[in-house]
Amino acid sequence: MDTARRSPVCLDxxxxxxxxxxxxxxxxxxxxxxAHISSSACGRAASTTMTNGEARxxxxxxxxxxxxxxxxxxxxxxxxxxxxxxxxQSPEGEGEQPASTAASPTSPVGKKRGRESPxxxxxxxxxxxxxxxxxxxxxxxxxxxxxxxxxxxIKVKKVCTRIDPSDTSLVVKDGYQWRKYGQKVTRDxxxxxxxxxxxxxxxxxxxxxxxxxxxxxxxxEATYEGEHNHPRPTRDGELPSCATQGGGSVxxxxxxxxxxxxxxxxxxxNGGGVQVVEAGExxxxxxxxxxxxxxxxFRAALVEQMARELTGDRKFTDALAAAILRKLPDY
DNA sequence: AATGTTTGACCGTAA
DNA sequence: TTTACGGTCAAACAT
Numbered sequence: 276m277d278t279a280r281r282s283p284v285c286l287d288x289x290x291x292x293x294x295x296x297x298x299x300x301x302x303x304x305x306x307x308x309x310a311h312i313s314s315s316a317c318g319r320a321a322s323t324t325m326t327n328g329e330a331r332x333x334x335x336x337x338x339x340x341x342x343x344x345x346x347x348x349x350x351x352x353x354x355x356x357x358x359x360x361x362x363x364q365s366p367e368g369e370g371e372q373p374a375s376t377a378a379s380p381t382s383p384v385g386k387k388r389g390r391e392s393p394x395x396x397x398x399x400x401x402x403x404x405x406x407x408x409x410x411x412x413x414x415x416x417x418x419x420x421x422x423x424x425x426x427x428x429i430k431v432k433k434v435c436t437r438i439d440p441s442d443t444s445l446v447v448k449d450g451y452q453w454r455k456y457g458q459k460v461t462r463d464x465x466x467x468x469x470x471x472x473x474x475x476x477x478x479x480x481x482x483x484x485x486x487x488x489x490x491x492x493x494x495x496e497a498t499y500e501g502e503h504n505h506p507r508p509t510r511d512g513e514l515p516s517c518a519t520q521g522g523g524s525v526x527x528x529x530x531x532x533x534x535x536x537x538x539x540x541x542x543x544x545n546g547g548g549v550q551v552v553e554a555g556e557x558x559x560x561x562x563x564x565x566x567x568x569x570x571x572x573f574r575a576a577l578v579e580q581m582a583r584e585l586t587g588d589r590k591f592t593d594a595l596a597a598a599i600l601r602k603l604p605d606y
Numbered sequence: 607a608a609t610g611t612t613t614g615a616c617c618g619t620a621a
Numbered sequence: 622t623t624t625a626c627g628g629t630c631a632a633a634c635a636t
Contacts, residue, residue, distance in 0.1 A: 454609095454610070454611090455610080455611060455612085456611090456628095456629070456630080456631095457612090457613085457628070457629060457630080458611095458612075458613075459626090459627065459628070459629095461626080461627070462625085462626065462627090468627085468628095470628070470629075484628095
């Protein structure tokens with residue numbers, strides 16, 4: 276499996292040596308296209324002359340940064356792997372029990388009407404959600420038993436979005452069209468949980484549950500089950516709230532939660548607010564990693580490194596200046 | 607008339 | 622077997 280693409284949290288900032296090792300312009304362009312962040316050193320080395328001493332200093336810095344990058348990548352990878360294992364080992368935790376487990380796989384008998392069986396085709400644009408500003412929080416494949424004894428995997432994603440606390444509509448704009456088919460008050464949360472089905476159902480099997488966070492009523496948690504098998508309908512006004520509020524494409528919050536601690540990276544706060552909320556029983560070492568990731572040192576290092584890389588990239592600063600000038604045509 | 611939402615009832619599962 | 626709970630249905634209602 277392509278972990279780098281599948282991981283819900285990809286903090287590989289493309290910092291340091293990879294660019295040096297493979298300075299091909301095509302690769303640099305590809306990386307920028309993927310990360311939307313201009314990377315340093317891309318296309319600069321050729322036009323710069325330096326002494327041996329400067330080169331050594333730069334090389335040492337590159338080595339240091341790349342080592343740090345490698346550690347961060349490993350840490351995130353470890354964190355993600357743990358989360359995935361948790362999801363597979365205890366898919367019933369944290370209220371993420373898939374709907375498919377409630378429906379008997381063998382006997383539709385007993386219902387007043389035969390329910391349409393969910394489309395088992397899992398094909399489709401698996402990553403389309405990631406292009407919008409809804410931030411994927413958890414990403415777990417849940418095995419759902421079929422009548423023939425086999426299991427199919429349902430992708431379960433959990434997304435946290437900050438909304439206006441006075442907004443009671445429980446509408447999470449994610450670019451897709453949904454039809455509400457139920458609402459329930461659950462035991463562990465005074466806020467009602469809304470159930471939505473993709474408007475393209477029954478051909479599209481995706482469902483989502485939306486509920487305000489019990490801890491923070493300004494945060495809604497949307498749990499997506501399954502994958503869309505159709506492209507996202509593009510309609511104005513269906514942008515996520517983060518995009519409309521911030522006016523940019525920067526996600527407002529990221530949460531990681533799978534029967535373990537919840538990590539929230541609130542990028543709308545200065546310096547990036549990071550908090551760890553203990554949820555359920557987490558593995559001790561997972562907790563440790565989470566705390567480490569959420570520590571002020573980690574945070575400061577991450578912010579500093581990002582700032583250093585961005586401000587050090589002349590192409591980025593030039594592009595930023597050009598973009599600002601374009602936004603100010605009258606001056 | 608068509609479409610979407612609300613809400614009480616029903617069903618399956620787990621304890 | 623009973624009970625509690627989450628998930629879903631479908632009639633009623635709203636737009």
